[in-house]
Amino acid sequence: MPSRVYESSDDWDPLSNAISPPPDESVQEKEIRIKQELEAKQKSDAIDEDLNRQRAAEKKGPKPVRVLLLASGEGKSTFLKFFKLMHDPKAFSTERASWRAVIQLNVVRSIHIILDAMTHPAQPRHDTRAMSKDISSTSSSPFSGEIPLPEDTSDIEPGLFQIRSRLSSLLQVEDLLTRQLTPKDYSEVGTTQLAPIHPTKHVPTELAINSSVPWKQKFDRLVGKGDTERIIIDWDDPNDPGKIIHACGEDMIRLWKHPLVQQMLEKQNLRLEEMAGFFLDSLPEITAERYLPTDEHILRARLKTLGVSEHCVKVSAGSDIGSDWRIFDVGGHRSLVTAWAPFFENNLNAIIFLAPISAFDQVLAEAPKVNRLEDSVSLWTSIVANKILQHTDLILFLNKCDLMAAKLVSGIKLKDYVVSYGNRPNDFESTTNYLRKKFAGILKENSPLPRTFYCHYTSVTDTLSTQKVIASLKDMLMRDSLKHSTLLL
Numbered sequence: 001m002p003s004r005v006y007e008s009s010d011d012w013d014p015l016s017n018a019i020s021p022p023p024d025e026s027v028q029e030k031e032i033r034i035k036q037e038l039e040a041k042q043k044s045d046a047i048d049e050d051l052n053r054q055r056a057a058e059k060k061g062p063k064p065v066r067v068l069l070l071a072s073g074e075g076k077s078t079f080l081k082f083f084k085l086m087h088d089p090k091a092f093s094t095e096r097a098s099w100r101a102v103i104q105l106n107v108v109r110s111i112h113i114i115l116d117a118m119t120h121p122a123q124p125r126h127d128t129r130a131m132s133k134d135i136s137s138t139s140s141s142p143f144s145g146e147i148p149l150p151e152d153t154s155d156i157e158p159g160l161f162q163i164r165s166r167l168s169s170l171l172q173v174e175d176l177l178t179r180q181l182t183p184k185d186y187s188e189v190g191t192t193q194l195a196p197i198h199p200t201k202h203v204p205t206e207l208a209i210n211s212s213v214p215w216k217q218k219f220d221r222l223v224g225k226g227d228t229e230r231i232i233i234d235w236d237d238p239n240d241p242g243k244i245i246h247a248c249g250e251d252m253i254r255l256w257k258h259p260l261v262q263q264m265l266e267k268q269n270l271r272l273e274e275m276a277g278f279f280l281d282s283l284p285e286i287t288a289e290r291y292l293p294t295d296e297h298i299l300r301a302r303l304k305t306l307g308v309s310e311h312c313v314k315v316s317a318g319s320d321i322g323s324d325w326r327i328f329d330v331g332g333h334r335s336l337v338t339a340w341a342p343f344f345e346n347n348l349n350a351i352i353f354l355a356p357i358s359a360f361d362q363v364l365a366e367a368p369k370v371n372r373l374e375d376s377v378s379l380w381t382s383i384v385a386n387k388i389l390q391h392t393d394l395i396l397f398l399n400k401c402d403l404m405a406a407k408l409v410s411g412i413k414l415k416d417y418v419v420s421y422g423n424r425p426n427d428f429e430s431t432t433n434y435l436r437k438k439f440a441g442i443l444k445e446n447s448p449l450p451r452t453f454y455c456h457y458t459s460v461t462d463t464l465s466t467q468k469v470i471a472s473l474k475d476m477l478m479r480d481s482l483k484h485s486t487l488l489l
């Protein structure tokens with residue numbers, strides 16, 4: 001039997017019903033409602049005006065270069081940050097206070113992973129095959145309450161216990177930072193959320209922010225700009241999480257450097273160095289009393305993005321054509337990435353596709369049975385085969401080369417995860433060459449129209465090499481943009 005029956009009536013309009021004021025609305029409630037409606041309308045009109053102005057300017061001026069960033073793994077926002085740093089360093093600099101909070105949160109999270117590993121010392125994790133078997137239970141965040149006592153304490157010496165208990169004050173810091181990173185005027189749902197990053201038990205969740213939310217504004221009050229664009233932070237703010245982080249600094253360093261902790265992490269296959277937002281080797285700087293992040297720290301800071309965001313960057317190039325760049329960052333769940341791509345149709349000059357090659361022995365956080373390299377390959381296949389995008393240039397970044405090199409040197413073998421690699425040498429040149437050929441082959445076989453294969457080996461956290469890649473990219477895209485606009489004349 002249905003729980004609710006709607007009467008069929010020609011007068012019944014569900015939309016008007018939903019937006020009409022409640023029948024028992026008081027005078028005061030009515031006033032508030034009208035004020036809120038007015039504010040909402042003003043906001044919406046302002047957005048419309050902005051969009052119209054932008055469209056009019058686009059019609060008059062040269063066409064902007066439009067680039068979409070896609071990846072099944074990580075690197076999009078990092079590349080975008082780097083691009084902004086190169087072309088608009090002033091704007092980048094004013095965001096320093098916001099990134100300081102993100103880096104602090106990244107540090108606290110890594111420390112909690114260690115504390116949690118001490119709590120459950122017997123469990124090996126982070127191996128692709130082992131992980132695919134150990135996926136049934138999801139993590140309850142150890143940040144949300146007290147750190148539980150270890151299941152087996154035989155391996156842990158008393159000094160470590162004391163450090164561990166002193167570091168429990170970091171629990172408040174995580175909470176404080178999460179609240180700081182959530183803008184006040186936005187509801188928590190859909191803007192800032194803790195998303196699981198690791199499929200195994202006991203690994204804390206990761207902060208994700210919806211790209212449409214101006215989360216950095218929250219920190220504007222912390223930033224003052226002097227004549228020299230110097231960033232000033234209110235160091236006396238009693239709520240500054242930096243205070244607790246500074247007080248815990250030495251303990252955090254001792255914990256991270258402790259040989260027993262290193263042994264334990266190795267035993268559990270927990271490679272923190274490979275996780276997004278790894279800063280434990282920079283603890284002395286980050287826990288310093290008046291810590292302000294360097295450019296390099298900001299590039300490495302990890303904040304998961306949700307949704308699509310558009311970024312306008314002015315690129316000086318000696319020519320008007322193509323000096324205005326629109327870069328689209330598509331964050332979020334991998335299934336959404338393919339869903340978004342067709343919306344860009346023929347509107348794009350290029351798609352930069354980032355494939356994190358070092359992830360050949362890792363699985364996806366959101367689908368713990370799927371190998372991350374395999375996922376990149378299947379996303380690449382679907383993008384190259386997409387008819388709607390057939391006229392768009394594709395530029396492949398085989399990314400995280402720094403981590404790939406370190407992984408191969410440490411003895412991890414590509415052939416153990418990519419069986420077709422066989423007995424080829426396990427060095428950087430041979431493995432990356434092999435992967436490059438695989439991706440090129442997929443393009444050749446699946447692209448509806450013949451396309452040039454543009455490919456770069458990248459480590460987007462590395463300034464020097466990324467600078468070179470961007471320079472050649474700019475050259476290529478500007479020439480392309482010029483060609484298109486000449487054709488259109």
Ligand SMILES: Nc1nc2c(ncn2[C@@H]2O[C@H](COP(=O)(O)OP(=O)(O)OP(=O)(O)O)[C@@H](O)[C@H]2O)c(=O)[nH]1
Pocket residue numbers: 071073074075076077078079275276277278299300301302303304305306330331332399400401402403458459460461462
């Ligand atoms: N070592 C190293 N780290 C990298 C590289 N590329 C990205 N990372 C790190 O990976 C983490 C995640 O990168 P992001 O750029 O935030 O990833 P994203 O593609 O925007 O991911 P979503 O927002 O989840 O869609 C950051 O902490 C980066 O520092 C790389 O080439 N080398």
Ligand SMILES: [Mg+2]
Pocket residue numbers: 076077078303304305329331
């Ligand atoms: Mg991102």
